Amino acid sequence: MHNINRKNLIAGVVIIFIGIGLFFSLKFYQTHKKNQRALIQEKLNYESAVTALAKEKKDLNTLAGGLGINYFSRFPEASQMDLSFFMFNRISAIANKWKVNLVSFSPAEKEIKGNYSLILFSGAISASFSDMVNFFQELEDKEKISIDNLKINTSSQAASTHQAEFDLVCLEFNDPMLKGREEKEKGSDISPSNKEKIKIVKRDPFLNPFEKTRVARPTEKDRAVTVDVASEFSLTGINYSARSRVAIINHTMAREGDVIGGKRVVAIKEDRVILKANGQLYTLRLKETPRPQTKEQKSLKTEEVAQ
Amino acid sequence: MEFEINFLPQNRNRWLRNVKGKELLIAGLVLGFIITVSFIGFYSKGIIKKPQKLVVLGQDFLKVTQEKGKVSVTAALLSKLKKERLNWTEKMVSLSDATPSQIFLTSLEYSKEKTGAGGRSNKKNREKLVIKGVVIPLGEESPSSSIQSFMQNLKNNAPFMTGFEAPVLISVNNYQKEGQGEGLEFEFQLLRKQDA
Numbered sequence: 471m472h473n474i475n476r477k478n479l480i481a482g483v484v485i486i487f488i489g490i491g492l493f494f495s496l497k498f499y500q501t502h503k504k505n506q507r508a509l510i511q512e513k514l515n516y517e518s519a520v521t522a523l524a525k526e527k528k529d530l531n532t533l534a535g536g537l538g539i540n541y542f543s544r545f546p547e548a549s550q551m552d553l554s555f556f557m558f559n560r561i562s563a564i565a566n567k568w569k570v571n572l573v574s575f576s577p578a579e580k581e582i583k584g585n586y587s588l589i590l591f592s593g594a595i596s597a598s599f600s601d602m603v604n605f606f607q608e609l610e611d612k613e614k615i616s617i618d619n620l621k622i623n624t625s626s627q628a629a630s631t632h633q634a635e636f637d638l639v640c641l642e643f644n645d646p647m648l649k650g651r652e653e654k655e656k657g658s659d660i661s662p663s664n665k666e667k668i669k670i671v672k673r674d675p676f677l678n679p680f681e682k683t684r685v686a687r688p689t690e691k692d693r694a695v696t697v698d699v700a701s702e703f704s705l706t707g708i709n710y711s712a713r714s715r716v717a718i719i720n721h722t723m724a725r726e727g728d729v730i731g732g733k734r735v736v737a738i739k740e741d742r743v744i745l746k747a748n749g750q751l752y753t754l755r756l757k758e759t760p761r762p763q764t765k766e767q768k769s770l771k772t773e774e775v776a777q
Numbered sequence: 778m779e780f781e782i783n784f785l786p787q788n789r790n791r792w793l794r795n796v797k798g799k800e801l802l803i804a805g806l807v808l809g810f811i812i813t814v815s816f817i818g819f820y821s822k823g824i825i826k827k828p829q830k831l832v833v834l835g836q837d838f839l840k841v842t843q844e845k846g847k848v849s850v851t852a853a854l855l856s857k858l859k860k861e862r863l864n865w866t867e868k869m870v871s872l873s874d875a876t877p878s879q880i881f882l883t884s885l886e887y888s889k890e891k892t893g894a895g896g897r898s899n900k901k902n903r904e905k906l907v908i909k910g911v912v913i914p915l916g917e918e919s920p921s922s923s924i925q926s927f928m929q930n931l932k933n934n935a936p937f938m939t940g941f942e943a944p945v946l947i948s949v950n951n952y953q954k955e956g957q958g959e960g961l962e963f964e965f966q967l968l969r970k971q972d973a
Contacts, residue, residue, distance in 0.1 A: 480802045480805050483802070483805055483806070483809070484805030484809055486809070487808070487809020487810070487812060488812055490809075491809070491812035491813045492816075494813065494816035494817050495816045498816060505831070509830060512831055512835065516834055516841065519838060519841040519842060520841055522845060523844055523848065526845060526849065526852060530851060530855065533852060533856065537855060537859055537862075585854075586854070599873070602869070603869045603870060603873075606865050606866045610866050611866065617863070618863075619887060619888055619889075620885070620887045621886045621887070622882075623883070624882075624883055624884070641858065645851055647847070647851060648851065669866060671869070671870055671873040672873050673873055673876070675872050675876035675880075675881065675910075676881060676882045676883070676885075678881045678911075679878075679913075
């Protein structure tokens with residue numbers, strides 16, 4: 471009896487040990503399952519986060535493309551050129567395309583704002599309302615340049631021509647995520663294309679219907695003396711500042727001393743360019759033909775150039 | 778040592794007949810020890826190894842979340858900049874559509890100015906668009922109602938009003954010019970929305 475009890479006791483101990491083992495194995499199984507579930511959940515979370523990140527990056531690129539950030543990175547030649555000079559060329563070409571007279575253009579000013587910068591230019595144009603709208607559309611929609619501080623006034627010269635002053639704002643992002651984004655993109659072509667949308671305005675709201683249109687016409691005298699060079703020169707823009715003086719003559723950039731069409735550029739002023747050939751001085755005004763100067767003007771200009 | 782495990786009721790005591798208690802105790806303890814240790818081992822492995830994978834995945838998740846956070850901040854900034862931009866092409870076309878034939882504009886000016894009373898700290902830069910024009914009566918409509926309808930046209934023009942509060946009339950003066958008859962010279966302004 472004693473022997474049997476002892477054996478039972480031993481059997482009991484063995485069963486307890488096996489029970490403990492079974493308990494741990496059950497625990498192991500539960501933990502294993504729990505971990506697997508957590509792992510699956512974590513994988514799902516990770517995958518959804520990766521998908522969401524990809525979507526946000528795509529949205530960000532769309533938004534950045536719409537804003538035209540890193541404007542100058544889009545043009546490989548811009549990095550080699552002075553930004554003001556580059557922008558002046560670009561705006562001049564657009565103005566020329568839309569028959570807009572670029573009256574003035576100021577060099578760039580950079581405003582650093584945290585992780586982005588604003589590069590500002592100021593300009594003034596004179597044009598008809600319709601051409602002005604198309605000029606602005608090209609800047610805003612195609613070039614993705616923002617227009618700020620816009621002022622439009624009716625011109626005293628012609629009822630259908632208006633003057634506009636504005637600031638142009640280009641965005642440059644320092645964020646590495648966006649900085650190189652547009653480097654691969656080619657600059658948009660400014661030549662007209664058939665697909666291009668032209669804004670047609672119903673009426674010019676600045677046009678005074680009671681005022682007769684006045685168009686400045688050259689006098690008979692002017693026509694007689696300028697007939698030989700009228701077709702040769704077209705002054706479409708002047709970049710005049712303390713640091714640089716550049717004019718766009720016949721769609722070519724010219725500095726003082728350059729020779730254009732056999733005539734030397736002797737002086738670039740805010741509103742005109744003075745050319746010289748065979749001892750004769752010519753004044754070239756924006757969107758006007760060169761006119762030989764009178765003797766008095768000639769001596770005055772010669773003094774200015776000498777200074 | 779012999780083991781004979783048989784749990785059938787008629788043979789209940791047979792397995793014990795040839796086994797001595799001490800041997801059975803040792804065998805039982807060894808068997809129990811092996812089972813317990815092996816299960817504890819598996820259990821520990823199960824606890825330690827899986828969380829390691831979780832930790833790695835968690836780190837990746839954290840990296841993705843941080844990058845997502847940066848993207849969100851940049852996106853929010855770009856959205857703000859986009860919201861601040863005014864599309865002047867649209868506004869000019871809308872202005873052309875909304876201007877009645879008896880009205881012609883003389884000036885449009887969008888600029889910033891300091892607003893708010895009190896000290897310098899209370900003053901804020903507030904952008905405003907000032908439109909000046911002249912109305913010459915052409916039909917039965919009075920000049921003042923022409924101005925009112927012009928302002929209403931603009932107010933109802935969504936592309937023009939984007940980013941601006943409703944137009945507010947600033948001044949109306951008599952206008953008289955030779956050959957153009959009598960009319961009214963007006964000026965109204967649209968303040969930039971504060972949240973824009």
